Amino acid sequence: VHLKGLGAVPTYWLSIDSDWLSSRNSIDSVAATEIEELSSDDEFTHIKSMRDEWKNTSNLITWHAKYLYECLSQVAQARKGQHDDEDDSKLQKEGLFFGKAEPLDCIQFDASIQCQPNASSSTPLDANLLKQLEDFVQEIADAYSPHAFHSVHHASHVVLSLQKLMQSFESNPLDPLTQFALVVGALVHDVDHPGVSNMQLVEENDALVMIYANSTAERNSLDVFWNIFGQECFLELRRAVYQTPSEFEHFRQVIVQTILATDIMDKGMQQDRVRRWEECLESGFSCDWDRLKTSMLEQLVQAADISHTMQDWEFYQRWNHNLYEEMTVAFQGGRGTKAPSEFWYEGEFGFFDFVVLPLATRLAQHPAFGESGKGLLRNAKKNREEWRQNGEAAVMKLQ
Numbered sequence: 326v327h328l329k330g331l332g333a334v335p336t337y338w339l340s341i342d343s344d345w346l347s348s349r350n351s352i353d354s355v356a357a358t359e360i361e362e363l364s365s366d367d368e369f370t371h372i373k374s375m376r377d378e379w380k381n382t383s384n385l386i387t388w389h390a391k392y393l394y395e396c397l398s399q400v401a402q403a404r405k406g407q408h409d410d411e412d413d414s415k416l417q418k419e420g421l422f423f424g425k426a427e428p429l430d431c432i433q434f435d436a437s438i439q440c441q442p443n444a445s446s447s448t449p450l451d452a453n454l455l456k457q458l459e460d461f462v463q464e465i466a467d468a469y470s471p472h473a474f475h476s477v478h479h480a481s482h483v484v485l486s487l488q489k490l491m492q493s494f495e496s497n498p499l500d501p502l503t504q505f506a507l508v509v510g511a512l513v514h515d516v517d518h519p520g521v522s523n524m525q526l527v528e529e530n531d532a533l534v535m536i537y538a539n540s541t542a543e544r545n546s547l548d549v550f551w552n553i554f555g556q557e558c559f560l561e562l563r564r565a566v567y568q569t570p571s572e573f574e575h576f577r578q579v580i581v582q583t584i585l586a587t588d589i590m591d592k593g594m595q596q597d598r599v600r601r602w603e604e605c606l607e608s609g610f611s612c613d614w615d616r617l618k619t620s621m622l623e624q625l626v627q628a629a630d631i632s633h634t635m636q637d638w639e640f641y642q643r644w645n646h647n648l649y650e651e652m653t654v655a656f657q658g659g660r661g662t663k664a665p666s667e668f669w670y671e672g673e674f675g676f677f678d679f680v681v682l683p684l685a686t687r688l689a690q691h692p693a694f695g696e697s698g699k700g701l702l703r704n705a706k707k708n709r710e711e712w713r714q715n716g717e718a719a720v721m722k723l724q
Contacts, residue, residue: 385481386466389512390458392488394450396508397458397565399501401448404568426547426581428594430601431616434500435571450565457562464553468516473651474644475518483511487629493697498618505566506576507622510583511629513550518542521655523590529660540588547584579622586623587630589680598623602687610691624687628701634681634708635701641708642719645673649723669720677709 469477491497491504499507519526519533523541526534537544554563567573589595601620605612628635633644652665685705688698712719 382466382477385477386459386462389462389481389484390455392484393458393462393505393508394455396501396505397454398448398450400505401450401565403501405448426544426585428582428585428597429578429619430597431613432575432578432582432619434503434615434618435575451561454562454565457559461554461559461562462512465513465516465550468549468553470518470520472518472520473647473654475515475520475651480512480515482632483514483626483629484508486632487511487625490625490629490694490697493695494693496693498614498621498693502567502572502575503579503618503622506579507583507626509550510580511626513580514543514546514584514587514626514630516546517549518546520651521660523588525655525660540585540591540594543584543588547581550580550584582619582622583626586626589627589631598627599683599687606687606690621691621693624684627684628688631681631684632701634677635685635704636708637704638708638711645719646723666720666724669723670716673712673716674709677705677712681705682709 465480466477469475469480487508491499491507497504519531519542521529523539526541531541533541533545553559567576585594586598598620601616602624605617605620610617633641649665649669652661655661656664682702682705685698685702688694689702691698
């Protein structure tokens with residue numbers, strides 16, 4: 326994209342390359358380490374030593390399914406006694422439609438889904454649901470393209486980062502159904518990604534642009550998700566996720582809000598998100614509770630999506646290399662007007678100054694994020710300074 330005074334600035338995404346796959350037992354600790362400052366050289370060395378073990382995609386699929394199962398168990402626990410059979414029959418009789426995908430200024434968090442279960446409690450679910458979740462995650466993974474950045478490995482990193490951010494809440498303001506929808510949204514947000522920015526799709530007059538007027542890649546991902554999730558084979562899973570029309574609508578809207586929030590380059594929608602946050606900040610975060618939670622989930626998923634810029638320098642450079650590779654492949658295929666080498670160094674400053682640092686600052690402003698928010702801001706500032714000093718040399722190595 327072109328930013329005033331900066332020229333061409335790339336659209337940024339996250340991914341984990343092929344040697345960054347799942348660990349059977351250490352995946353949670355790895356996510357925790359990545360999202361925070363590394364606590365010691367020994368810990369960083371341990372992460373590097375584990376890379377060769379993270380190659381089995383089936384392990385990663387299983388982890389996602391188990392995490393979603395855990396989240397869904399919390400939903401079932403929170404739901405106990407919240408609605409009756411009449412609600413269920415209404416859902417079964419009427420049928421539901423996914424409808425138009427547009428972000429709301431304020432999501433209405435229905436009182437019937439506000440119950441917060443004890444953190445240590447959950448309601449056991451049918452074992453068949455775990456199998457359906459595994460099948461669902463596998464279909465989503467298969468629908469991702471093998472891009473250097475926009476792949477299922479990127480989606481996995483976003484989910485892990487999101488998990489850590491939610492665990493860092495000093496007091497979690499999000500109910501279990503919202504958290505489940507947020508995690509699903511993070512998992513599917515780049516499914517079937519075309520490998521180039523939305524602006525490039527417009528330049529190419531791509532067929533997707535004829536279908537989706539804005540946020541083209543994100544809206545396509547939404548439709549791919551609905552098509553997979555709406556299959557008959559996942560009926561039992563859908564009935565476990567939402568059991569009333571209000572639950573369905575809430576799940577649907579959080580998914581929409583989450584996926585569209587990852588389009589940080591849509592100027593109008595991004596200004597709306599920042600405005601919502603600033604209005605909450607001006608009130609001392611004592612504004613309407615639904616409005617605050619709407620804004621918080623947008624900031625959460627954006628932070629998870631670009632969390633590599635707020636992590637250790639070596640991790641940041643690894644992701645930067647993958648992004649450079651993907652954009653170079655696109656340029657060599659005739660997609661784009663400039664080689665990444667022509668704008669990469671200066672482009673990083675534009676991204677840090679206009680996207681990363683403002684986002685990290687917003688997280689640091691809210692007390693719910695505690696020290697994690699402040700740590701993300703510190704890391705972002707450190708990476709920008711490191712890029713100023715060593716970025717030109719780093720770009721030379723990429724070429």
